[in-house]
Amino acid sequence: MSGSILTLKEIEDLATAALVGAGASQGSAAAVARSTVKAERDGIRSHGLMYVPIYAEHVVCGKVNGLAEPVVEHSHPGAVRVDAQSGFAHPAIDAGWSEFTGAARENGVAALTIYNSYNCGVLGHHAERLAEEGLLGLCFTHAPASIAPVGGKKAVVGTNPFAVGVPDGEGGAAILIDQSASVIAKSEIMLRARQNEPIEPHWALDAEGRPTTDAALALKGSMAPSGGYKGFGIGLTVEILAACLAGAVLSKDASPFSGTAGGPPSTGQCFIAFDPAAFSGALFYDRISALTDAISTQENARVPGSRRIQNRIRIENEGVSVDKDLLDRINAFNK
CATH class of the missing domain: 1.10.1530.10 (Malate/L-lactate/L-sulpholactate dehydrogenase, four-helix barrel)
Incomplete structure (x- = not known):
């Protein structure tokens, strides 16, 4: 076309x-x-x-309040939380960002949580943003349930990605890790379904818990966790931080990010930032440089x-x- x-x-x-x-x-x-x-x-x-x-x-x-005005609460010296008011996640994250990063520099570490939120796009971009500000960032976001526990059929957690942004000391990211608890992002299966293309056999299960290459059947079933029970464990960890700690609804109770049914999903995010200066200082960058060199100098290997x-x-x-x-x-x- x-x-x-x-x-x-x-x-x-x-x-x-x-x-x-x-x-x-x-x-x-x-x-x-x-x-x-x-x-x-x-x-x-x-x-x-x-x-x-x-x-x-x-x-x-009305799944998203496009006119929402996020409410920021700096509840403790190292804790900032934002009520997204059922609006987009991006402006809610922006609303709490300066207080969050300022708290990280003042205290050495700080956390920002968002609730009554929505899809925050590519999680790694928020981790990279922290790295560009010279902070070591750990980022978590949960999503409507799409992964069943190993041995089960009913989805309990979402693809629930986490991301890590590592500063290089020069205003960039030395390492950027961004991965989900599932074998593949659900959006990739949605893209395949829209294009009427098959998916890989290890990506998802149908409603009966059987592996499928049909993207439409996969969307009616559940995503396969990456690494089996280990991937489900990662999903649970993200759920604890981005849903429970943030005060958002659980993935199993969130309305889908696709379609018009169900009202606002009311999901959440959690961001944790460390200031390397408060811990190992210049030694941090020496160690990171040695670590990335150990990867990049190997043939066919690449730094995340x-x-x-x-x-x-x-x-x-x-x-x-x-x-x-x-x-x-x-x-x-x-x-």
């Missing part, structure tokens, strides 16, 4: 216009659009423009996060190819 090659600026403008057209405030729309641009820039298309019609649809139907940098260089030069169907769906909200 024919489409267009868009620059990153054009993608940002397109996403912003669609979200404002759907009824979101300029500030909320801009925050989500920036996240969309970063996903496309890094080649993570399952979290990029593909999601904009879903975001816009959720503003229209390095592929995104390569994608950025290419995509910033070449632009992003967007098919006509997706453009039409996005532009339908651009009033």
